Amino acid sequence: MAGVLLRVVCPGGNVAVAPLFGFRGRKFRSQRRAKVPVVAAAAARITALSSAVANSAAMTSVEKVYEVVLKQAALVREERKERKKAVETGGVSNWDLLNESYDRCGEVCAEYAKTFYLGTLLMTPERRKAVWAIYVWCRRTDELVDGPNASHITPKALDRWGQRLNDLFEGRPYDMYDAALAHTVSKYPVDIQPFKDMIEGMRMDLRKSRYQNFDELYLYCYYVAGTVGLMSVPVMGIAPESKSTTESVYNAALALGIANQLTNILRDVGEDARRGRIYLPQDELAQAGLSDEDIFRGQVTDKWRSFMKEQIKRARKFFDEAEQGVKELNAASRWPVWASLLLYKQILDAIEANDYNNFTKRAYVGKAKKLVSLPIAYGRAIMGPTTSSKVTEFASS
Numbered sequence: 001m002a003g004v005l006l007r008v009v010c011p012g013g014n015v016a017v018a019p020l021f022g023f024r025g026r027k028f029r030s031q032r033r034a035k036v037p038v039v040a041a042a043a044a045r046i047t048a049l050s051s052a053v054a055n056s057a058a059m060t061s062v063e064k065v066y067e068v069v070l071k072q073a074a075l076v077r078e079e080r081k082e083r084k085k086a087v088e089t090g091g092v093s094n095w096d097l098l099n100e101s102y103d104r105c106g107e108v109c110a111e112y113a114k115t116f117y118l119g120t121l122l123m124t125p126e127r128r129k130a131v132w133a134i135y136v137w138c139r140r141t142d143e144l145v146d147g148p149n150a151s152h153i154t155p156k157a158l159d160r161w162g163q164r165l166n167d168l169f170e171g172r173p174y175d176m177y178d179a180a181l182a183h184t185v186s187k188y189p190v191d192i193q194p195f196k197d198m199i200e201g202m203r204m205d206l207r208k209s210r211y212q213n214f215d216e217l218y219l220y221c222y223y224v225a226g227t228v229g230l231m232s233v234p235v236m237g238i239a240p241e242s243k244s245t246t247e248s249v250y251n252a253a254l255a256l257g258i259a260n261q262l263t264n265i266l267r268d269v270g271e272d273a274r275r276g277r278i279y280l281p282q283d284e285l286a287q288a289g290l291s292d293e294d295i296f297r298g299q300v301t302d303k304w305r306s307f308m309k310e311q312i313k314r315a316r317k318f319f320d321e322a323e324q325g326v327k328e329l330n331a332a333s334r335w336p337v338w339a340s341l342l343l344y345k346q347i348l349d350a351i352e353a354n355d356y357n358n359f360t361k362r363a364y365v366g367k368a369k370k371l372v373s374l375p376i377a378y379g380r381a382i383m384g385p386t387t388s389s390k391v392t393e394f395a396s397s
């Protein structure tokens with residue numbers, strides 16, 4: 001019987017291995033996917049194309065990332081066709097332990113990310129648990145380079161984290177948190193690629209503290225945040241009545257991640273500079289007559305205001321692109337995603353309200369505005385997919 005073994009490191013270091021849940025004859029998604037040769041062929045063709053093309057140095061980051069989006073969309077599109085019935089959830093032999101794993105993920109999400117947690121409470125219980133599991137893995141990955149032990153992290157440690165990810169996707173989770181994600185990826189058509197790419201983003205954070213141009217910054221934003229969008233779409237679900245191409249929905253999810261990360265960078269300029277990190281593109285700083293020293297000095301000048309206005313304008317463009325895709329999501333997912341989008345986007349308004357002083361003032365959205373955003377998000381969420389038929393599905397054959 002294929003099963004998920006929970007490897008629990010006990011006090012004193014010995015490892016207990018407990019069957020968490022056995023899938024009676026069930027194949028894990030990665031094994032099950034082999035049953036769908038079309039998916040493997042589509043993915044192989046796109047991988048071959050993307051690796052051939054990706055070798056050409058001329059590819060921009062947007063083109064490189066779009067290759068990933070095409071592959072993700074192809075995988076999900078084929079799974080949607082194959083998934084004739086609701087995903088069976090049987091075969092789990094220890095629901096209590098699994099539900100405790102999900103509950104622990106929910107506690108971490110509530111503790112570390114109140115805004116996202118608020119969004120997940122607007123979801124169906126099944127989707128909420130899956131997003132909690134994804135959130136915890138993302139947070140743990142970010143904490144490797146952003147958390148209290150960041151100074152000890154090495155590329156080798158990231159290699160081990162990547163191996164642990166492979167094990168998780170193959171149904172061998174290391175701990176309770178991994179077990180929740182192992183169940184989530186066996187239940188939803190979530191692919192491992194965005195998770196691997198997020199780890200690549202952490203490698204980038206280890207070796208890079210400056211970004212020469214927006215092409216470099218875009219790739220970083222894809223790695224650490226656009227990936228979250230790609231991870232989330234299979235769980236959020238695309239509305240059955242949507243006429244949009246899968247690629248366009250994935251592009252919107254990618255755009256939301258990019259928009260969030262750009263906003264995060266603009267919010268944390270002072271905090272990041274104090275850690276010796278400047279994510280803002282060097283060429284754009286120079287064009288605005290600004291230097292790293294201006295950022296370390298932390299003075300709000302007219303040059304800085306003018307530079308920040310352009311940066312905020314670009315971040316808003318990515319939010320606008322993301323908004324095109326939210327209405328294509330499953331009805332049950334639109335409210336939390338609208339809420340999360342509107343709340344994060346308002347950080348840009350807060351930076352403007354602070355007269356662009358993101359050196360010493362942390363822009364945030366107050367409780368009143370958060371509360372007002374919920375009914376506004378609900379009103380947006382009622383609007384469903386565009387009914388006009390769009391470009392036919394990308395010909396993956």
Ligand SMILES: CC(C)=CCC/C(C)=C/CC/C(C)=C/CC/C(C)=C/[C@@H]1[C@@H](COP(=O)(O)OP(=O)(O)O)[C@]1(C)CC/C=C(\C)CC/C=C(\C)CCC=C(C)C
Pocket residue numbers: 112113116119120131134135138139142146224225226228229230232233236249250252253254256257260261264268322323325326329336337340
């Ligand atoms: C309801 C909802 C949107 C849920 C998504 C929750 C989720 C899985 C979030 C993961 C966030 C995370 C911890 C990622 C690790 C790397 C990281 C820290 C990314 C930055 C997030 C901000 O974290 P925080 O505010 O805590 O910042 P600090 O670490 O304190 O500096 C990021 C800015 C990226 C977050 C990216 C997203 C939430 C993208 C979400 C996109 C979707 C859900 C796609 C929706 C689909 C369409 C079609 C639009």
Ligand SMILES: [Mn+2]
Pocket residue numbers: 142146
């Ligand atoms: Mn962080």
